[in-house]
Amino acid sequence: MPSFRQVGEKQLPNPVLCMAWSPKRDLIALANTAGELLLHRLANFQRVWSLPPNENTGKEITALAWRPDGKILAFSLGDTKLVVLCDAEKADILHLFPVENPVSCMHWMEVLEESSVLSSFYSSEDESNLFLPKLPTLPKSEEKSDEILNLLGEVRLNILVLGGGSCLLELYAYGMYKIATLPEVRIHPHYHNHPVPGTCRSLCLSSDLKSLSIITEIRSSDNDPEIRYIQLDTGLLSDCLPEVTRMARKFTHISTLLQYLRLSLTCMCEAWEDILMQMDLRLTKFVQEKNTNTQVQDEFLELLLWGQSSPELQALLMNQLTVKGLKKLGQSIETSYSSIQKLVISHLQSGSEALLYHLSEVKGMSLWKQKFHPLGLDSVAIEDAITAVGSFTLKANELLQVIDKSMKNFKAFFRWLYVAMLRMSEDHVPPELNKMTQKDIAFVADFLSEHFSENEELFDRKGKYFNVERVGQYLKDEDEDLVSPPNTKGNQWLKFLQERFWDEFSPLLFPSYPQKSLHFVKRMMEGVIELCLQKPAEVIGKSVKRSVSLSLYIVPERYNDKKANLHYVVFCMPEVSPCKLYLLRRSTEPNRPVSNVLTAIDLSNVLCQSIDDTTAGSSSDRVYSCQDARFYDNETLTVVLQASEEEENRGRVLAQLPLSSALSCKEEFNWDSSLRLDQQSGSIPSQGLVLENQWRDLENMKAQFVAVNGIRKVACVLSSNLRHVRVFEMDVEDEEDEERPESQNAGSDQDGLEETLGSQEEAEGGQTEGAEASGPGKETRTAKRAAP
The missing domain is CATH 2.130.10.10 (YVTN repeat-like/Quinoprotein amine dehydrogenase)
Structure with a gap:
């Protein structure tokens, strides 16, 4: 047998x-x-x-x-x-x-x-886990939502x-x-x-x-x-096994969090692409097919101020955009903005806080020279990594402010245009929509000035005069500066920092990079953390004989x-x-x-x-x-x-x-x-x-x-x-x-x-x-x- x-x-x-x-x-x-x-x-x-x-x-x-x-x-x-x-x-x-x-x-x-x-x-x-909230699961559309958190595995090295x-x-x-x-x-x-x-x-x-x-x-x-x-x-790995295990576990937490932030940004970009698809198919087409010499922005302002529109504008609004299509478009844009906003608050901010926590603990290890100095932990490099994470957190907060302002303008514009189109079709206007405050008019005017422009610097794509870069520019993975950076005029805090140069001397103040996108600051943060991770690998490698x-x-x-x-x-x-x-x-x-x-x-x-x-x-x-x-x-x-x-x-x-x-x-x-x-x-x-x-x-x-x-x-x-x-x-x-x-x-x-x-x-x-x-x-x- x-x-x-x-x-x-x-x-x-x-x-x-x-x-x-x-x-x-x-x-x-x-x-x-x-x-x-x-x-x-x-x-x-x-x-x-x-x-x-x-x-x-x-x-x-x-x-x-x-x-x-x-x-x-x-x-x-x-x-x-x-x-x-x-x-x-x-x-x-x-x-x-x-x-x-x-x-x-x-x-x-x-x-x-x-x-x-x-x-x-x-x-x-x-x-x-006693100090940090549990990282929320990524949206269901992302297949790797839960698995990324399982990369850590068991604690044993x-x-x-x-x-x-x-x-x-x-x-x-x-x-x-x-x-x-x-x-x-x-x-x-x-x-x-x-x-x-x-x-x-x-x-x-x-x-x-x-x-x-x-x-x-x-x-x-x-x-x-x-x-x-x-x-x-x-022998260095064996002699310093407890220290190596602690350091490796912390850096693995950091690597996993960086992967988590990358996937979160991917989800945000997907939500923004939905906005582009909905808006470009309708409003941009509307702008391109306009045949009169009058600027689109002027025609909308005339409709806003006098309640009158040209026959061409009325035909385009009623035949191409339609009341039902406008309502659906507004809901889609609001949903997409809300999704991006939730991802920033629940994912980017939570991940950044966890990164700061683990990097701060690694910095504490680096200051324990007797235990961790032989492994090559550099406190200066770790401090630079902490600063880079702080800058990323500031940029995420800046994006939240831009989203908040854009949502107000979008809501006001679509609410006003919805009422105007109902009046054109002689339909009943609900009483709660019929009233418009001076603040609402200002929001609509801001929307028209920001998004309907013939300024070549604001061209999103060749031949299109419709600009949606207020939020999308932060999500572009490019090295160019922001097309429409936030207006910091009159900000006394920034003026104080620029005059006093406090950010150069205090580790508690993080640089903000107001001209750069969120992707740019994220890549910069990853590069600084990578330099922080490389030093122990080189020191331990040189100890091998x-x-x-x-x-x-x-x-x-x-x-x-x-x-x-x-x-x-x-x-x-x-x-x-x-x-x-x-x-x-x-x-x-x-x-x-x-x-x-x-x-x-x-x-x-x-x-x-x-x-x-x-x-x-x-x-x-x-x-x-x-x-x-x-x-x-x-x-x-x-x-x-x-x-x-x-x-x-x-x-x-x-x-x-x-x-x-x-x-x-x-x-x-x-x-x-x-x-x-x-x-x-x-x-x-x-x-x-x-x-x-x-x-x-x-x-x-x-x-x-x-x-x-x-x-x-x-x-x-x-x-x-x-x-x-x-x-x-x-x-x-x-x-x-x-x-x-x-x-x-x-x-x-x-x-x-x-x-x-x-x-x-x-x-x-x-x-x-x-x-x-x-x-x-x-x-x-x-x-x-x-x-x-």
Whole structure:
């Protein structure tokens, strides 16, 4: 009986480039060559949703990673150099940010360290809810209304690590805030003064934040690509973990609030576009089709003062605008203005207050030099950010005043014109509309002077004399000054500030920028906050030091293609020893020595004869090499094996390799750092490994890649043509498969392994990180293992 139960199989229309199992649910994400991101469920490999390529983002997906809570899926786009955070529930793009170079691999890990300081912070992190009102939900028309607030996720620190070309290495706390930008790593020991071009193939940040391990491919013009293992010391993150968590959480709040303000402005622009559509279709058309030489403004003033209109004006009002159309237009404009006004009050002002609160707390952190100065918090830059947020708040209040005045003028104008048109049609005029005060007449006159003008500076579009720029000019994403800035003549406060220059000396006075739009001030605020966020990333990045650099092997030219595969830290060298896997062990503390640093696993006779004699002479008699490998859990490696001589329908095997024999090896390997690993492979201690029934023939399938989830106990196998997938449940319960021989459970092996790992952990006193690799040059993937 096969050891693993197949639960799904499917032929896909497009080749798959990346696979990643969700850490919390029975979901697997697939990225294909068409630029689609697919989410499938374990049961019958059923598709949950698909996210098609987007012209605004890109269509060349190069890497995938799940947030540890399984609610957010990150993927990178090589053609546009973007990293996108996607909601796993609705396939909505929640957040994206650019990177300098295309991302080739990513790893999203969660910090597992516990301390009393962190525990108190986790319990008190939501103190801001005691002082700040809950941010209101964006309008229903905005699909990302609630999801944007879910970007924060859990309080416990998680870090998204990105690796790519030109030694791109960046760390993003909570997947949003860039907490470290690592300078270009000097990988090769012989090139201390000259950077060596290279690409990250795989990476893994340890859960205690003490080290970052990467596999890189270094290319030079005259040599074959060289594969190197590098361990970076990230001790500052580990030593200042409570401070890093506090700072990262605050900056993530700030990043989320900036995204919230952007979406709020988008909703305001949509409401304003509705006004333009309603007004331009009627009033602007009315103005353009006027054939007399008299100005439209004069004709309306004549109607206002004398109650008489020209036949042409009367015909245009009654035939084109109509009484019913005017009433509907007025209601539409009033509704749109009210929507913009509500968005400013409930969204922009609430978001700005929250930004000021969190930035003020960050400023307090920056003044605590003993704790936060090593992380690069700059109090001056934070003060500039607070000032920029204050200016944005002032501009939002200015927009409110403009809206209030415009609404009064609009209401008065449409009420007067409605009554005038009723009189033209000799209809009954309601008594409550028949009275008009001197203030109402002034409002109508203001409306006519502001919106019907032949001043070229007020042209909204070519050939149109109708100007609606009083509110819309604040929502235009342009650098030009406001066409109609607010009238500040006679404002004693502004005059006082201009004469005394108090705004240059007092941090309590924010500059107002009366000539600029709301979008301009918003972009300026984002730029200042971005500068505030960059300083810690640079300081933390410069603290990272290279502690270990080991040359593994050279990739022969015939293996040098995009389909080659290398995994951290288990790898194979097919040119030297195709039937062996190599397990490299390093401590997360870069300076702590580790026994059995390198061990080879011999796959020559990895499959023994089954208890059933009918299988003798079949798969167990062939010699196998490794195609792909993933850490299934702390003690087991899931591999795809290929027979040396494949039969027509057989020859590929899915197997579980227990690592107990390799970890219990007593023979030490003396590494000569002056030589590459493949040049000294003969002295590497080798351990034989024999499986009983922890394997399965993959018939009628040229399996090449595998993705696993040890928590969910599932595996997904992908064929070499990248179109054929099979899904397996790896650990089937006894009651579900009662006929399986007891030998397949391999319980004794697990017990022996736990005992071995326990003794090694006690002897070495440290956590161990690892990874896998098979076949040179294949796409890099990340995996992590830690001793219990």
